Amino acid sequence: MFNLPIEGEELFVLEFGDIVNYFSLYTTTLFLFATAFIIIAIIARPERQTDIVFGTDAVYIKDVNQENLRFQRFMAIACGLATLGAVSSGDLFNFSLFTALIGITNIGIVAGVNNRYVLNAAYNYGIVAMVATTFLFGGAATALGTCGTLSIWELAGLGMVPLAAKMFLVLGVMGEGMAPFYIAKAEITRAPGAPYVLMIHVSSLLIFLRVIEIILTV
Amino acid sequence: MITLILPAVFIGLLFHGIHRKVIARIQGRPGPPIWQEILHTLKFSFKQTWIPKTASMPMFVFIVAVSIAIWTGAFYIVFSGGSLLLLFAVFMLHKITEHGLGLSSGSPYGKFGAIRSVMSAASEIPLFATIAGIYVVTGSLMISDITRYQEIHGPLLIGAFPIAIAMYIVILSKMHYGPFSIIEAKEIVSGNRTEHFGVWRAGLEVAYALKTFVLLAAFVLLFIGALPWYLMLLAMLIVLISLSFVCAFTPMLSPFDAVALQTVITGVLAVYIIVLGVIG
Incomplete structure (x- = not known):
């Protein structure tokens, strides 16, 4: 598949039958980026959020619940690991699975804040993410039904995957990767953002970048 | 390649200075000297550096390093014909650094900049339209293949003008003082960069200078083709001055209008690419 003029040179290939996990320059870049942010999520001290008191010049620092932060950190690391899987998978089913996992962990990161508005945002996003899962697996199933394999390596350059399956995959990723918009609605202004909320943005953008590579390749 | 990074940074900073000068002259102001941004960067390099008590460490510092790293990588990609x-991935990862800058400081102004950065994610969509369009026209996404295609078929600026417009808007969305620069609007101080001072700000200036240089170089390579270095710089300067004109004449859009306009442009381009794909 590296004959295709899309993603640059091959760096590493790991075969499991017809399922071939591969690292190109492109996927390696995404992988390293996700790894760096997982390390940051593990070692970084969360920000102490300040807010403005309306009508005055005063600012105040919000207290952070350690219990919630521990849960957010766990979810952020899980989200990072799922992202690693999504960007390195050579199989449409595994890609869909890891992407769905990213959606679930993103809900967890948002829901780890005891605030009515934030939880409401998590609930809304959860519904979108669940609906998106249908499209995601529908895309993979359509590809399997049409081509007889889910291996990106096997399907590369053949153009056999129907346009509808590609559109389903993109719609699925858009739904799962919609998180930053829900976060912007409430979470960022009411909860500590770095480094846990940032993992939501990292994972969302990386799966978006990966699905573009996949639809161009297959 | 590494030896070219330093000149690229200086030229990028000089471009930022020229950009400010052109805007000032159009608006009837004398404006700063064109080397002002170089002086700014040097000044920030030696100023006192501090980290807010509320910041998320080491994220606050790490995100500056990431910003420099990704644009250094982009420089390598563009000039090695990658x-x-x-390059699209780097552009998207830049969005994460924009978020990270704002989120890591704990400042409400930085946070508002970060939120606007999320909202203006639509600025990446025209770049995707550019990539899809170029792939449909040239059959390759390797920059070396695209420049070779132009040697045979002529510049894509003429052959695929709407795609060039999309890329132009992408660059415009990343220019300082432009209509889409909502993340650093003055009503939120310096937006996501508010708390990054001293050497951190100098690092960001270096990264943004590289970004401007890389995006302008990519535009010239993708739509005009490979040129001798002096003609390349001249072409980049012409593109930059045209962008400065747009920035000088256009007010900053509201976040809603910025997103709506970029989405409409992408929609028009999607129709163009579909027509191109069907006819081609």
């Missing part, structure tokens, strides 16, 4: 998809 994959346009990888």
Whole structure:
């Protein structure tokens, strides 16, 4: 598949039958980026959020619940690991699975804040993410039904995957990767953002970048 | 390649200075000297550096290093004829650094900048339209193949003008003082960069100078073709001055209008690419 003029040179290939996990320059870049942010999520001290008191010049620092932060950190690391899987998978089913996992962990990161508005945002996003899962697996199933394999390596350059399956995959990723918009609605202004909320943005953008590579390749 | 990074940074900073000068002259102001941004960067390099008590460490510092690293990588991709998809990835990862800058400080102003950065994610969509369009026209996403295609078929600026417009808007969305620069609007101080001072700000200036240089170089390579270095710089300067004109004449859009306009442009381009794909 590296004959295709899309993603640059091959760096590493790991075969499991017809399922071939591969690292190109492109996927390696995404992988390293996700790894760096997982390390940051593990070692970084969360920000102490300040807010403005309306009508005055005063600012105040919000207290952070350690219990919630521990849960957010766990979810952020899980989200990072799922992202690693999504960007390195050579199989449409595994890609869909890891992407769905990213959606679930993103809900967890948002829901780890005891605030009515934030939880409401998590609930809304959860519904979108669940609906998106249908499209995601529908895309993979359509590809399997049409081509007889889910291996990106096997399907590369053949153009056999129907346009509808590609559109389903993109719609699925858009739904799962919609998180930053829900976060912007409430979470960022009411909860500590770095480094846990940032993992939501990292994972969302990386799966978006990966699905573009996949639809161009297959 | 590494020895070219330093000149690229200086030229990028000089471009920022020229950009400010052109805007000032159009608006009837004398404006700063064109080397002002170089002086700014040097000044910030030696100023006192501090980290807010509320910041998320080491994220606050790490995000500056990431910003420099990704644009250094982008410089390598463009000038080694690498994959346009990888350049697109860098552009998207830049969005994460914009978020990270704002989120890591704990400042409400930085946070508002970060939120606007999320909202203006639509600025990446025209770049995707550019990539899809170029792939449909040239059949390759390798920059080396695209420049070779132009040697045979002529510049894509003429052959695929709407795609060039999309890329132009992408660059415009990343220019200082432009209509889409909502993340650093003055009503939120310096937006996501508010708390990054001293050497951190100098690092960001370096990264943004590289970004401007890389995006302008990519535009010239993708739509005009490979040129001798002095003609390349001249072409980049002409593109930059045209962008400065747009920035000088256009007010900053509201976040809603910025997103709506970029989405409409992408929609028009999607129709163009579909027509191109069907007819081609």
